[in-house]
Amino acid sequence: xxxxxQVCKRYPGGYDALKNISFTMQHGELVAVTGHSGAGKSTLxxxxxxxxxxxxxSIIINGQNTSSLRTAAIPYLRRNFGLVFQDHKLLFERTVxxxxxxxxxxxxxxxxxxxxxxRAALDKVGLLDKEKxxxxxxxxxxxxxxxxxxxxxxxxxxxxxxxxxxxxxxxYASDIMELxxxxxxxxxxxxxxxxxxxxxxxxxxxxxxLNCGELAS
Amino acid sequence: MKNWLSHxxxxxxxxxxxxxxxxxxxLLNIGVIGIALSLPSGLYVLLNNxxxxxxxxxxxxxxxxxxxxxATPAEVAQMQAQLKSHPGVRNFQFVPRxxxxxxxxxxxxxxxxxxxxTHNPLxxxxxxxxxxxxxxxxxxxxxxxxxxxxxxxxQLDSLWAQRLDALxxxxxxxxxxxxxLLSFALVAVTFNTIRLQILTQRDEIEVAKLIGATPxxxxxxxxxxxxxxxxxxxxxxxxxxxxxxxxxxxxxxDLTRLYSVNFQLNHLNISDSGSLIxxxxxxxWVGAWMSVSRHLHQIEQH
Ligand SMILES: Nc1ncnc2c1ncn2[C@@H]1O[C@H](COP(=O)(O)OP(=O)(O)OP(=O)(O)O)[C@@H](O)[C@H]1O
Ligand SMILES: [Mg+2]
Numbered sequence: 071x072x073x074x075x076q077v078c079k080r081y082p083g084g085y086d087a088l089k090n091i092s093f094t095m096q097h098g099e100l101v102a103v104t105g106h107s108g109a110g111k112s113t114l115x116x117x118x119x120x121x122x123x124x125x126x127x128s129i130i131i132n133g134q135n136t137s138s139l140r141t142a143a144i145p146y147l148r149r150n151f152g153l154v155f156q157d158h159k160l161l162f163e164r165t166v167x168x169x170x171x172x173x174x175x176x177x178x179x180x181x182x183x184x185x186x187x188x189r190a191a192l193d194k195v196g197l198l199d200k201e202k203x204x205x206x207x208x209x210x211x212x213x214x215x216x217x218x219x220x221x222x223x224x225x226x227x228x229x230x231x232x233x234x235x236x237x238x239x240x241x242y243a244s245d246i247m248e249l250x251x252x253x254x255x256x257x258x259x260x261x262x263x264x265x266x267x268x269x270x271x272x273x274x275x276x277x278x279x280l281n282c283g284e285l286a287s
Numbered sequence: 288m289k290n291w292l293s294h295x296x297x298x299x300x301x302x303x304x305x306x307x308x309x310x311x312x313x314l315l316n317i318g319v320i321g322i323a324l325s326l327p328s329g330l331y332v333l334l335n336n337x338x339x340x341x342x343x344x345x346x347x348x349x350x351x352x353x354x355x356x357x358a359t360p361a362e363v364a365q366m367q368a369q370l371k372s373h374p375g376v377r378n379f380q381f382v383p384r385x386x387x388x389x390x391x392x393x394x395x396x397x398x399x400x401x402x403x404x405t406h407n408p409l410x411x412x413x414x415x416x417x418x419x420x421x422x423x424x425x426x427x428x429x430x431x432x433x434x435x436x437x438x439x440x441x442q443l444d445s446l447w448a449q450r451l452d453a454l455x456x457x458x459x460x461x462x463x464x465x466x467x468l469l470s471f472a473l474v475a476v477t478f479n480t481i482r483l484q485i486l487t488q489r490d491e492i493e494v495a496k497l498i499g500a501t502p503x504x505x506x507x508x509x510x511x512x513x514x515x516x517x518x519x520x521x522x523x524x525x526x527x528x529x530x531x532x533x534x535x536x537x538x539x540x541d542l543t544r545l546y547s548v549n550f551q552l553n554h555l556n557i558s559d560s561g562s563l564i565x566x567x568x569x570x571x572w573v574g575a576w577m578s579v580s581r582h583l584h585q586i587e588q589h
Binding site for chain 2: 119181
């Protein structure tokens, strides 16, 4: 369960990116966060993943209040999430395979089983034939799919995807959306942030619309 | 347990890979560490050998009393009685002149020369061990015995050995100080290497943190890099010392053959070698640890 109550986020410099946000979502829900550029979508996802801390209010993930969490506990909180970053955050010295392997290395997953899982994840996003190449040789859309593969490889309970289809053409974008939907169908909580409302609506999600940092009903 | 091991094996592998990514810089570092460490360890070996040598040559300071050539047996006997009753003398040994000549013939290198002598040039002698072997007491005893009639020459043997001992102690102190200073240098070298490593791995560190890596997971490969580099440097130091000893040993063998004595340099023994290499690895680890503690903090934005 994810629950935000009266959450405000003011960035250093004084800009209020989020104002008084409250909502609760249950396990297995599919939520889409929409809004114009600069509305605060990425900020909201970062707060949930404890990448940013709220200025005010509380965020409770599976019964844990992220703002009162010890620093040492944050890595373990993050392992609940599969994160798709808006700017991908791929590692360009590692091969495609090694990029996807990273989350499993972090959790200390067994080697042989890891390799199987990595290939399964790459297969899901259609990058299996590129496992030995470096990310720099991939197209923008391929890089995005690589980022998705990395997010799903550890089979997280919660998927947080920030503009996962930003660089994808319509066909691939709807494939990816279908992928998220299939994860949701097997019980994964999915939160997708995107400005592409038309695309999101096809998933039939619960819509959270942000407007200048405020939640529109 | 198995998981934990594979975790460490993974970090070790990653550390090796990162070291090999820039082999030239790595080798340079290892060379610097090796050379820096070979200096105190090489000196230590030399000093140990000197110590051995001095121990071989003399165990205890002694006074040699050479009598006048004209001393009669009665006078010798009187002197013997005098020594027996002297409070400063622990024990003594009479060396008649014939025995002295025989010993000289057996002794190092000059047997041939002695053989060619037509008469015995050596006087009777006493070898005296004092009760108190401090330098001052020996000196006083020597002065006293010198004033006895028939004492031609009184020599304080092995005072030089005491002086050598003191010198060796001083040398050890110098080596210790040198080792400490160079250890700091090694820590600094590793500190800097790891700093550069962290800078080039910045993205990886950031991403790993974002997806749930613990600080320990991030720190570990860097610590391994430091320790591995130190280990390799220690091995290089050992090799440098071994080669130097080998070369010196040959030179010394040639020299000692001329004097027909047998003396061989000892190499670092197993426990010393182990200590050297482990200490070097530990220094690398410490340098890496300091660097990681300092610089990971700076990357920490999240
Ligand atoms: N680290 C930061 N420091 C200061 N201001 C920030 C920071 N990150 C975001 N902001 C500001 O907060 C506001 C919301 O940013 P956010 O990234 O959440 O928007 P978004 O809805 O994801 O936009 P987009 O669709 O363009 O990705 C923006 O006005 C931005 O300038
Ligand atoms: Mg955004």
